[in-house]
Amino acid sequence: MTTEMTEAEINARHAEKMKKKKAVRDKILASKTVEKGLIIVHTGKGKGKSTAAFGMIFRSLGYGFPVGIVQFVKGSWETGERIALEKFGDLVTINRLGEGFTWETQDRERDIAAARKAWETAKELIKSGACHIVLMDELNIVLRYDYLPVDEVVAFLRDEKPADVHVIITGRNAPEALIEIADLVTEMELVKHPFRSGVKAQKGIEF
Template sequence: MSDDINARHTAKMQKVKAARDKMMAKKTEKKGLILVHTGDGKGKSSSGFGMILRCIGHGMPCAVVQFIKGGWETGEKTILRERFADECRFFVAGEGFTWETQDRTRDIAAAERGWALAKEQILDPEIQFVLLDEINIALRYDYLDVQEVAAFLRDHKPEMTHVCLTGRNAKPELLEIADLVTEMSLLKHPFNKGIAAQKGVEF
């Protein structure tokens, strides 16, 4: 009986592999992608920093421009600045979460500084991947003009440069130009049970 099950499984997997190989043979185009990570679930920035680690592993120079979070000491900022400064440039543009700064004028100025840095990194021919962490929050509050951001990414991003934009409430203009959009959905979160943010999980 087990031999029959194994034989049917092998035959099925051979068909799957043949179909997959045929499909992959047609996927030959390469380009720098615009990726958007959004949604109310956890994991948007975490996924972005996972790709930064992949880039470092592949010897691809990369950069992070962090909006909103400000001086918050996160594990990813510490390790990238202390151990991978040559492989990944790390810029902090924000001054903290919007409910902490409580100063829209300063928030706008910080976002504009961050966007100027972002454009420099994206246009730098040495940089192959740029993570714009929490830029969607700056766009949500209209600290930046989403039309300008979308137009720059569409018209001026170098052909082979990847750009990842994270944060909740990504605007339709970004979704329209993106090559890949992932929406993290919230099913459960410990914060709703009164559990504080945990080191190594949240920051």
């Protein structure tokens, strides 16, 4: 004997199941009451680390919150973001182009100086308390090359960041000490990449 459910039975069972799910969800949400400026890290070998950070930046801009952006590596993002950011005028503070590490030169001293300068800019933006969120794009790369001491960065974020300021740090190979003090860490994992089939970086997609 088959016991196939009628469409009405499927719907009723579904409603019951979803109702339970919603109850669990509501209960979890209600237990979350703390508000604080988060230390957010996007790491991993996959795409989307900086892109998701920019998504958050645009979301904050949508609310009219001021944002700060410090680019530690030149060229990881450029034209598309920059033009879009211009729409929001004074809400956006970006460090000047050319301050970051670049693949185009192989000058370690210059890169260390550039990393230091970008870090000083980031610290100022964070400490000022004027930004809802400060993005330190590709900071992990600079830490990886020891262009800045991890300890210094961690100590600053832990002890000197104003409680209500959010920061996002992107880049592969986030150091353990940074993950330790972070509130929200996401690893972007590469599952499949079009480079493998010879597809080049395209406008609006990769840059």
